Amino acid sequence: MKLWSTTYIPTLKESPAEAEIASHQLLLRAGLVRKLGGGIYTFLPLGLRVLEKVKQICREEMEAGGGIEVLMPHIHPVEFWQKGPRWNAVREVMFSAGSASASVKQGGEIQYVLGPTHEEVITPLVAAELTSYRDLPRNFFQIQTKFRNEIRPRYGLMRAREFVMKDGYSFDTTDEAANESYHKMEAAYRRFFSRVGVRYIAVEADTGVMGGSFSHEFMVPAEIGDDDVVYCEQSGYAANREKATSGLVPKDLADAAPCGAVEEFATPGVVTIAALEQAPFSVPADQQFKTLIFIGDDKPFAIVLRGCDELEEAKLGSLGFQLFRPATPEEIEPVMGARPGSLGVVKGTIKNPKALAGIFVDHAVRLIGNGTTGANKDGYHLRNVNVARDLAVTRFGDFRRVREGEPCPRSGQPLKIARGIEVGHVFKLGTKYSDAFGAMYMDDKKQKHPMIMGCYGIGISRTLQAVIEQCHDADGIVWPWSVAPYHVLICVLDPQLAPAMEIAQKLAKAAEAAGADVLVDDRAERPGVKFKDADLIGIPLRVTVSSRGLAEGMVELKWRTEKQFTKVPVAEAEARLTEAVQKAAAGQPRA
């Protein structure tokens, strides 16, 4: 039992200007955290209690999934990162941790960095410690503070420079075993998020350059999220928008027959899809070919989409280029023969086809059959262009961005799109890090092989805020039982009356015996203030003890989720409270 007067819960009536979204405002108003600097927060007692509960649930589910807990350092000698496979890519978001003394810092190299994640630490450890197939599989995890110098911290704990993360790493001998580790973690993640009390969607995520590996993101649906989740309620299909496909193009689509000879026509000044839709041309966007030129590893390549479609740039990762960017008009003209606005990939019209590293055509283009495209001659277009007969195609692929309402690739039902916050990510890594750090094992034939790795992250502090974002109303937070900082709040309206406090103590003991964490509001505040604060900090079950109630021999029980309270005779109060706590803990939050 904790007395309000002996802890520190600084609630705010008004919300600080810096907080724009509900969860961020409530973090501050309910006295859970305070900001030290951009993206850097202190956890106050109430916030810390929630954080610890989320961590504990995570720990339990990780161990249930075979995870072994360790704690790695926050500061890393920089050599480990320099030796790793992504130093140049990650150093921008890493904090250095050299000496604070200016004289030492001058001209000196960075010697330490603050850990943004720990592949570069766990892999050398495992490389040194585990050498035999008999040592595997192993799956290590830790719950620890991470440091990333975010370009733009925002939304409180949602994107912070310092945040609490659970990170885990699995090491296996074979691909099949690694897949098993992966699926164990995926299952553990589902249990974790369910227990914490957030609605989530597990989506297929982009694997980038890792090729055949796979990846799932755990997303919490929220308006303020910065990812789009594409999903189908009927089939259960769900994917990050970067990776999502639709069933728009039937698998058995036959190529359309030509409808006449390709014909050039003048389109002076027409350089956009929209302009070609206007009279006198009146070509609908879905009958136009959109030709985009990119530079991939210094060579130009072409992407062809329908005029009405948009490119999903992340999907170009599957083409195998390390780096790519849109080409400039100056780079395009010598290759194609025209500037953007008059481009096309009709055979024989490309000025220098050999310069192109490839012509990649989106599957949906086949829906056009016969359409209109640029003539590679400024101010001219071609009509009656037949996809099968006339286009120069290296290969077809999926390059377009999926739109809401398109058919699900599995069920054919309309796809929906929602915003989401990424709170977890499971990723099959392969041997990227084991190769770099020599994490090898010897098999039973004395052959050495790199270990197959997986990595698994959960944003603990971000999950905490995601819970608030999902579980609040106009009055404040509405904590799920599992992570509530306290389960029961005993509001003593007249704490100066000894009998009132005695009853509060007795009830607190009963609730604790039933397994609840209890907070007693013993402040000499007016009732209105106490009730407002109670709603704000969102404790699931409130017990009100007042002189007025005691005069008729009653105390009151009230759930945070309900408007009405229930009067209970003092004599029955302990039993009723015990029962309520047990039911709530068992997942039936009703009195």
Place this chain on the structure above:
RNA sequence: CGGGGUGUAGCUUAGCCUGGUAGAGCGCUACGUUCGGGACGUAGAGGUCGUGAGUUCGAAUCUCACCACCCCGACCA
């Protein structure tokens, strides 16, 4: 890093355009009246007006630079 915005008491802010005494509400302290959904009165404490330079007799107010924070984009748990 690009675009936009804001910096005045612990919090929310007025004043700035049109230069001349820094104001309010919440919170805080004391006393009194109140006492079931953020009470009221009286009296107080609390301000380098983000920092630095400039213009001016005089700058919160005008100019410049810098810093911090917030929002929108590219990246991420």
